[in-house]
Amino acid sequence: MTKDYQNHTDLYQAYQAVGISRQVYEYGEAVCASLEERFAVIDKVAEYNQLKVLSALQKNKVSDIHFAASSGYGYNDQGRDTLEQVYADIFQTQAALVRPQITCGTHALAIALSSNLLPGDELLSISGKPYDTLEEVIGIRPSLCSLKEYGVSYAQVDLLPDGEFDLEGIAKAIHAKTKMVAIQRSKGYQTRPTLSVEKIGRAIAYVKSINPRIICMVDNCYGEFVECIEPSDVGADMVVGSLIKNPGGGLAPVGGYIAGSAACIERAASRLSAPGLGKEVGATLGIMQSFYQGLFLAPTVTAGALKGAIFAANIYEKLGFSVIPNSTESRHDIIQAVEFGKPELVIAFCKGIQAAAPVDSFVEPEPWDMPGYDAKVIMAAGAFVQGSSIELSADGPMKPPYAVYFQGGLTWYHAKTGILRSLQQMINEGLVDRAIF
């Protein structure tokens, strides 16, 4: 039996059953063979983070009573309160807010911002343009209830062309009204380099050297568990993210988190529920086990997604496309961008990812006007949790440079299959010349 499983002909037959040709399969095997050393490093990071999560669960004496459902107001929900302490321990912060009532990453960020900024304050982004959906939260694009409507102003310092923080620009932009500095760890829908936690730490130290009272908030979406340290380990006052990305481990069906100083979290909780109620309310309705179990799996799931991203970079770079990060660069989030330059290629890529999904593999994705985005976006997402982007997924705004953003994969094998299937789709549609690989 062992022999049969190790026999590559059989493995190829399994790939053939999901629509992958021998040529694409063999190309994938050659790329995989070149990545063994990098994958070994990723496994070590996952091992470290697994122990970090495990010790936080043990320290907080997590037990099955913590998985019990609360209802109504959700007073004294021990599962919820303990999970928040587990997050605080993992992120090494004084407190955390981890709730199913936080509907998504944008919501978590909106809470963190709107609770800690008051009329007359200024928010300064030092990593350039923020994630698309935050434009409306901030009021860069006019929107109901934006920070701008409430009298919070916004300023921005772009990263330098080489991806470094513009320290001179930051020093010039900070003034008496600057209350909070925002840093986005992941590139989002941009083709800039990703920011390492260490680099984020240096920028925070610089901001604090100008004014130690400025609150430094990091949009940590897609970055959790990619490195052994988190932005809160290097001085961030708040780190914010979505549970249907890395820290939910694919099992959390909804939710977001904010981890940070007790003062920031208390304000965030008062904004999420109501002044005076804060963290005390919020029933969890039986969802807690998935939050704990997903967090436990998150380091391994993130590692699988990271391997998928590196595999994709290597597959497409060798075919002549520009990939960000490139095939050899170090990684600080799980997103892989591939610049295709042509809408047909973006669409074919997404069709291939969709065709490789465990759910809705028979559906053909099309570009559509998504709320919160300024151009049509095509998305491939055949996920168990709607919109989950720790599961194998891809999206591309239909505007130049026609880049596709690929992320996730609950297992490395599935991420690999998705990438091979995306290439197969392009070949099937005659968009990539068979002769070039």
Ligand SMILES: *Cc1c(COP(=O)(O)O)cnc(C)c1O
């Ligand atoms: C996904 C993401 C968000 C927003 O999260 P949603 O859950 O989609 O609302 C914000 N910032 C970054 C960098 C992201 O990747």
